[in-house]
Amino acid sequence: MSDQNHELRKAGLKVTLPRVKILQILEESHKRHLSAEDVYKALLESGDDVGLATVYRVLTQFEQAGLVERHNFDGGHSVFELDSGEHHDHLVCMETGKVIEFQNGEIEALQEEIAEKLGYELVDHSLVLYGKPKS
């Protein structure tokens, strides 16, 4: 039983060709953040005939299963990244679109405090920095 199959089963998803292929693409891509369209194109290039609707469906299932995270940088369309297990936030370069990941425990803690103070239980958060490279 391959790696992907195991991951899918663990996530409670039937092992189907489209799901295995999509998971492979996410794992093997040199890009960390892929749009549904990116995944679709990669499938076509590798000769796999998977419908775009299926790509969207599978990515959403992966998200719900906790296999991937969905981000919406700058209000644009969704991009997906494999859940690395390590929480992190993102800095987006305004010139190249490059995405850099970072972690900061202090900010995380402060967020908890703020939600707490406002009477809420913090379930999720989204922090994206937008910056220009220094000369």
Place this chain on the structure above:
Amino acid sequence: MSDQNHELRKAGLKVTLPRVKILQILEESHKRHLSAEDVYKALLESGDDVGLATVYRVLTQFEQAGLVERHNFDGGHSVFELDSGEHHDHLVCMETGKVIEFQNGEIEALQEEIAEKLGYELVDHSLVLYGKPKS
């Protein structure tokens, strides 16, 4: 010269009926965050005949002029709020959709530090907390 006219001129925008009306709606709404559709409906209700395309155009112009800020909570459609001059971030209630504003200087400072450390000049950021109300 009314308040709105002055604001529009200051922003380098011609004073036109749609722009004045839309600015009024933003100022007078009890909601802080309005979608283009919200503004459009408010215009219709007050008997003003402004096209939806114009609403989108004007809101975008206001954004570029720094009169309003655009937010994309949760990847959904855009909402706009008058720029209060005071920077703040948002906590979105996952049950009611209510949006609470907060400020935190420490987090702001940490963000600057992080961008700096990564070799970027911080231009903008987006921080949204998602929470559930505590019983």
Place this chain on the structure above:
DNA sequence: TCACTAATTGCTATTGATTCTCATGGTATA
């Protein structure tokens, strides 16, 4: 291994938000 049932897929049509086109009408300036 074979058949069965429910889940999954592919294709296409459709939605919803936003933008574009372009002819018409309005605004600031001389």
Place this chain on the structure above:
DNA sequence: TATACCATGAGAATCAATAGCAATTAGTGA
């Protein structure tokens, strides 16, 4: 007030994403 340019309205067009539906396929038990 005439002029030149900007802004508007209406609807078509676009884009990402989703829904509907008939045809396939995976996982199960015999």
